[in-house]
Amino acid sequence: MDLLSIGEMVIDFLPGPEPGSYLRNAGGAPANVAIAATRSGLTAAFLGKLGNDDFGRFLAATLEENGVEVVLKEPTDEAVTTMTFVTLGADGERSFTFVRKPGADMLLAPADIRPEVVGASTIVHIGSCSLSGSPCAEATLAALRLARAQGKLVSFDVNYRAPLWARQSDAAARIAEALPFVDLLKVSEEEVHLVGGTAGLAGCLKAHGIAVAVETLGARGARCHFAGETIHVPAPPAVAIDATGAGDAFWGALLSHLITAGVRRVGDLSLGALRDAATYGAAAGSLCVRRKGAIPALPTRAEILTLLNKEVA
Template identity: 50%
Template sequence: MDFITIGEMVIDFLPGQEEGSYIRNAGGAPANVAISAARNGLQAGMYCKVGNDDFGKFLLKTLRENHVTPLAPEMTDEATTTMAFVSLNEHNDRSFTFARKPGADMLLDKSEIRDEDLKDCRIVQAGSCSLSAGPAVEATEYAMARAKELGKLVGFDINYRNLMWKDDKKACTEKVLSILKYVDFLKLSDEEIDMVGGHDNLLNVMKEYDVAVAVLTLGGDGAEVFYDGKSYVVPGFPVSHVADTTGAGDAFWGGFLSCVLNHGVSSVDQLNVELLKEAVKYGNVSGSLSVQEKGAISSLPTREKVEKFLAEN
């Protein structure tokens, strides 16, 4: 297995063709990243747990249909869907989203993280959304620490959520910083950059925690990659019609990591500036393509789509 993600899955309900009808669609950043990696030619797996209900079964089914192996498919009796968020944009793309109770689908115990899975993969990726209260924190941190011990690459997507931390951003920031010592590849956006002391402090944080690469996503403006004490801005690719940005960041990160691994990288010693610029460019295309279609998973582009776009542009 090339790629393992750890984290949450959610369910989106998108508008159907008829008024009052909805299309059920699975999402969630770690799931999207895993599926993006699978569509980019990597063998992907995901550690997650879901509720023992129709929604939970649908989520696991979605993973399998998209060629992602559920590594801990045991279900919990807690409900997967306990909260509803309403969000309509000018394109009327998203109707409402049911998200799980914090930690309900991340009730992993660290004993369920298997060495045989970690030994078989090249990179382990997690997002801080999964760092909600309970055993999820220990399981995620253990997996990343163990992967590091085994000499694997470790990725981390900072994604702060008030909901998970009851508005205690200080506690969340402390947890994120405590995990950085395991991280090789760090992804963050302009919304999370302040958690590491701001843009001007990022290189210092990378040096302190020995983070090899950090990527700051800039939306339609592209991304900035920080590496070896310097930063490089790689322009984005504008799209003619932005239908729904859901999944765009996940598509970017999945595309970026896939490009790195498809070059045969298994150690940070094999990295160089040109490869990372290419990976950022590849990720930018993946993110740009994903916003042209509605939905999260349904919009994640394949490797063929990305390479076709690059060939034509």
């Protein structure tokens, strides 16, 4: 497979077509990135355990309907799937309320991270939400260590959300523990303080040997840091400032473009390849925003290329 995405499972409840109705959508950075990459032309797998309830079964079905293989399908004895309630305002702003069933952070264990599964992938992507509990945090770190030992490209999403980690004072420390194993770092403009702030980001890259850091800037695109250079890639204009899934659409498309371009190791990276991948990702994020986010809005490769051609024209 091209991409292995590891982490917790989240379900988004988005406003439906009628007042009071909601659409259930598989979510969470690892799941969304896997689906976004698949729709951009990659073979992707998602490593995670599912709650043995309607929500868990819905998530498994949603992933598989979108072409994403779920590597671990063994249900747990309890209904432990993490849920998220999402509200989107008229201007596209989002708000989150996290509801965590008992044991939601216990879905993955170090023993679940099998060497042959990691070895079958080109890029391993991990979201930092899977550092929010133990033994799931230990499983995440085990996956990072294994991917580094096998020479894989490791993508890491600093996916900090205050409601989720409000009671965990060591969130930044947990992220710092993972950074030495990371090659490609994704962090939003609001979350950059967790890796030392804008001023400390360059030092963070140097200290941990991270090849690329990308700051997603919402409607303003992204800022990419590589080999001592910083470039800004604007996003095609969108009709809303933000939407659930847009950042993951950006990152899934960026990873897809890198793999399609033949990037297999850090040494394959170049500023030009990164600029092209970020431009491709920014178009994917913009498309997702225009459609108000969520799984049905994650664009295909053909749609991204069509938008880019129109923008160039």
